[in-house]
Each structure stands twice: as C-alpha cells, then as structure tokens.
Amino acid sequence: MDLGLNGKVAFVAGSSRGIGxxxxxxxxxxxxxxxxxxxxxxxxxxxxxxxxxxxxxxxxLAFEGDLTRAGPIDSVLALTTERFGTVDCxxxxxxxxxxxxxxxxxxxxSWDADMASNFWSGVLLVQKALPAMLEAGRGxxxxxxxxxxxxxxxxxxxxxxxxxxxxxxxxxxxxxxxxTGVRVNSVAPGNVIFPGGYWQGELxxxxxxxxxxxxxxxxxxxxxxxxxxxxxxxxVSSERCGFLTGSMIVNDGGQSxxx
Numbered sequence: 001m002d003l004g005l006n007g008k009v010a011f012v013a014g015s016s017r018g019i020g021x022x023x024x025x026x027x028x029x030x031x032x033x034x035x036x037x038x039x040x041x042x043x044x045x046x047x048x049x050x051x052x053x054x055x056x057x058x059x060x061l062a063f064e065g066d067l068t069r070a071g072p073i074d075s076v077l078a079l080t081t082e083r084f085g086t087v088d089c090x091x092x093x094x095x096x097x098x099x100x101x102x103x104x105x106x107x108x109x110s111w112d113a114d115m116a117s118n119f120w121s122g123v124l125l126v127q128k129a130l131p132a133m134l135e136a137g138r139g140x141x142x143x144x145x146x147x148x149x150x151x152x153x154x155x156x157x158x159x160x161x162x163x164x165x166x167x168x169x170x171x172x173x174x175x176x177x178x179x180t181g182v183r184v185n186s187v188a189p190g191n192v193i194f195p196g197g198y199w200q201g202e203l204x205x206x207x208x209x210x211x212x213x214x215x216x217x218x219x220x221x222x223x224x225x226x227x228x229x230x231x232x233x234x235x236v237s238s239e240r241c242g243f244l245t246g247s248m249i250v251n252d253g254g255q256s257x258x259x
Contacts, residue, residue, distance in 0.1 A: 003235065003238035003240050004239050005027065005030040005032045005234070005238055007032070008033070008088040009032065009085055009088045010027040010032040010033065010035070011035045011076075011090050011129065012024045012027065012034060012035065012037070012093060013067050013094050013125055014037065014038065014093040014094045015037055015093065016036065016037070016038025016039075016040060016046075016047045017194065017195075017196060017197075018196075018197050018226050019093060019144060019189065019192060019194075019226045019229050019230060020038075020144075021047050021226065022225075022227045023093065023230040024036045024047075024051060026230040026234040027237075028051060028054070030234060031059075033060075033084040034059060035063065035076065035079075035080050035087075036048065036051070036060070036061070036063070037062070037064070038064060039064070039065070048060065061079065061083050061084070063076040063079060068116060068117060068120070070124060070128070073124065073125055073128045073129075074128065077128060081132065086132045086135075086136045086139075087132065087133060088133075088138065088139055089142070090125070090126070090129050090139065090141045092121075092122040092125050092126060092143045093144040094117075094118075094122055095118035095144075095163075096117055096118070100156065101156055102155075104157065106157060110156075110158055111158045113158075114156070114158035114161075114162045115162050117162070118159060118162035119162040119163075119166050122143055122166055123166075126173070129141075130177075130182070133182050137180065137181045138181045139181070139183070140182070140183045140184075140185070140237040141170075141185070142186065142187060142237055144187060144189070145163050145167055145186045145187065145248065146188055147188050147190050147250060147255055147256050148160040148164075150164070150167065150188055151256055167248055170184050174245045174246035175246065177245075178245060178246075183241075183244065183245040184245055184246065185241075186248045187229065187233050187236060187251060188248055188249065189229045189252060190218065190224055190252025190253050190256075191214075191218065191223050191224060191252070191253075192224040192226055194226050199223055203223075219253060219254025223253075224252070224253055232251050236249065
C-alpha cells in the first residue's frame, strides 16, 4: 500500500535502536526524508550507517543529543528545517522506565525522574515543533506510549502514571488542534524485544520466567517485534489515516484485558 509519504519529512525522536530505529526504517522505505536522534554516539552512528547503506544518505539526517532538554531540540529542529523543511510527521519516541521501586512509598526524586523522562520530554518536543506545523497547516504527531499507560500494571507506579499522563495530554492536544489540520495519536506497544533492550535482558536472565509470563499474560504468547510497532506508527502518521486523531492504539499481542 502506498502511504503517500514520499518526500514528506519525518522526525523520529529516540531512533538509534529498537522501536525508534524500526520506525525510521519504515519511513525511509516509504520515501520520506527522515531525521533520527539518539544520545549514544556509537548506537546512533551504527544505525545511521545501516540505514544509509540500505536507503542512501540523501534522505537521512542523524543528530546526537538529549531531547529531554530545550537546547538540543532547538538545534535539531533548526537543522531539520534547513535540510528538509517543515516536519510533516513527528514521532515522540522518548522515555524510559527509571524507577526500580515497586511499592507505594516512592521517593519524590523517583517521581520527578520518571515524569521528566516519560512525560515532560514529549511535551517539550511537541511545544518546540508545533509552531512550524501550525504555520504549514498540516502534520501528524504520534506518541509512543505503552500498555502501562492504559491500565494498572506491575511496573513502577511513577512510570505507569507518566505514561498515563502522556496519553491524556495527547487526547487533550488532539481536541485543541483538530481545527488546525494537525492530528495527534498514540500507539501503545506491549512487550517488544530487541538486542540490548529491556526484555532481551529479562529473557537472557530467566528464560523460564519469561516463557511463563508470555503464556500467562499475552494472548499471542510471544514478544512483539519492533517492526510490528513501527509499521503501525507510520501508517497512523500517513494520510491513509487522515480521519484518525485523539486515538490510543494498543498493539500488545492481546496482553491488556480492557473491554
């Protein structure tokens, strides 16, 4: 299916590995100009080299920086505009579970860390990128969320709450931006496995426990693949989903039990 993304500008935050890397690859395969970002120079350089070898480097821009901070965001958006023009598809794939405390009595610093990483980072990126999209009168924003943001989950409470706040922010933003031509949606992955990722580490540490978790909690009884999330994000970003805004699409292999 032609998604109509040829020549469009896709900005994929947090794209040096895993889901973000797969999203960047999907956009490139659809003919888009793609900006990839990452904080780790080695992983970013490797991803850039892989994608350039596959698609060429004329449609690819790589930026190393911490996109939880305003300065690097301003810098990469300026470079994007200079190289490709206004962002058409913004993917806020930022954040990581930082708190390891699983009980209820959690230190304020842990709350602050998870909210900064998983909520404020996405808000800041959008607030920086949105003015140009509004001026152009078009665009798509997709937040990479998580199943922990839509229901109770054994993960640390600050991480769950930060993702829930991000989901609510996206919903409210979609209502306010509806008349402008900018759409806002979220995709919530379940347990996605890739080299160097959290679930690969858990599987390596205790294969039997992971098999039991999959059989008990996931209807499809397997981990998800980054490309399975990426293709959903790119489809939602395209004009094939032009009437879709304010939605949270859960892609978790049947893990969540919501009606």
